[in-house]
Amino acid sequence: MNIGQAARNSGVSAKMIRYYERIGLIPEARRTANGYRVYADADIHTLKFIRRARDLGFSIEQIDQLVQLWQNQQRASAEVKQIALQHVSALDHKIEQLRTIRETLSHLAQHCQGNARPDCPILEDLARGG
Amino acid sequence: MNIGQAARNSGVSAKMIRYYERIGLIPEARRTANGYRVYADADIHTLKFIRRARDLGFSIEQIDQLVQLWQNQQRASAEVKQIALQHVSALDHKIEQLRTIRETLSHLAQHCQGNARPDCPILEDLARGG
DNA sequence: GCTATTCCTTACTACGATAGTAATGTCAAG
DNA sequence: CTTGACATTACTATCGTAGTAAGGAATAGC
Numbered sequence: 001m002n003i004g005q006a007a008r009n010s011g012v013s014a015k016m017i018r019y020y021e022r023i024g025l026i027p028e029a030r031r032t033a034n035g036y037r038v039y040a041d042a043d044i045h046t047l048k049f050i051r052r053a054r055d056l057g058f059s060i061e062q063i064d065q066l067v068q069l070w071q072n073q074q075r076a077s078a079e080v081k082q083i084a085l086q087h088v089s090a091l092d093h094k095i096e097q098l099r100t101i102r103e104t105l106s107h108l109a110q111h112c113q114g115n116a117r118p119d120c121p122i123l124e125d126l127a128r129g130g
Numbered sequence: 131m132n133i134g135q136a137a138r139n140s141g142v143s144a145k146m147i148r149y150y151e152r153i154g155l156i157p158e159a160r161r162t163a164n165g166y167r168v169y170a171d172a173d174i175h176t177l178k179f180i181r182r183a184r185d186l187g188f189s190i191e192q193i194d195q196l197v198q199l200w201q202n203q204q205r206a207s208a209e210v211k212q213i214a215l216q217h218v219s220a221l222d223h224k225i226e227q228l229r230t231i232r233e234t235l236s237h238l239a240q241h242c243q244g245n246a247r248p249d250c251p252i253l254e255d256l257a258r259g260g
Numbered sequence: 261g262c263t264a265t266t267c268c269t270t271a272c273t274a275c276g277a278t279a280g281t282a283a284t285g286t287c288a289a290g
Numbered sequence: 291c292t293t294g295a296c297a298t299t300a301c302t303a304t305c306g307t308a309g310t311a312a313g314g315a316a317t318a319g320c
Binding site: 016034036059 | 276277278279280285286287
């Protein structure tokens, strides 16, 4: 299977497959005589795994750990759970930050007339520095 | 006032002040004979404004608009409100995405024993592709 | 006057993840 | 034999911030 097919089958672009190979997230692919990379079903499986993990917002570094745990039959689920919970915690933190910002802005916007006059609490807040 | 003092007074690093100047967010600073940038209190005011807007997650492009509106006495508050509400909407979208991911992950983690055995719904989900 | 320290300057590099480009090579079908 | 689809590498861009290096300039102490 060439890289293009692998890309279509896995949902990871050819570009990103090469990138993942370069940074060592996936091993170097076997090559045909003309230098084309060759992929087997097992590789597609791994790529799908990576793709899914990316969709869930895991960083490349975390995915690296998860892939290794995934391919290690002796792994302990505790390690995986820890990575997942770490990520959940990070997400909670980020969501809370965004929510705070959102509330501040929404509050300011509510008090802005939004008409043709220049009075605007949003700009006043930005200028005052909250 | 030199750039270092301006940085300390405004909370924007000297690095970023130069960067903002280079991309045109702020005008080119007046220079002393030896080439040092010179800042006045009004510039600090603007930098603080920018800093606050960055803290609220506005993009440079949005801040560019806000600064102009801020410095324009004839501006209409409606324009400002629109930018703010756009940003609120974008935040809502982003927060919702993160929340979905967070729920999925949390759910998976809850069903993971987290012990020394290899059974792990998190990895199974990643491999299946959700 | 010499030196040390601190500040300023520019220019370049890095980050993380992805996408785009260009130049070139190769395979398969018509 | 040409065309088109696909592959290769290498370079560039994104966004906002931080880091570095190499050098000029101000200031303070000796």
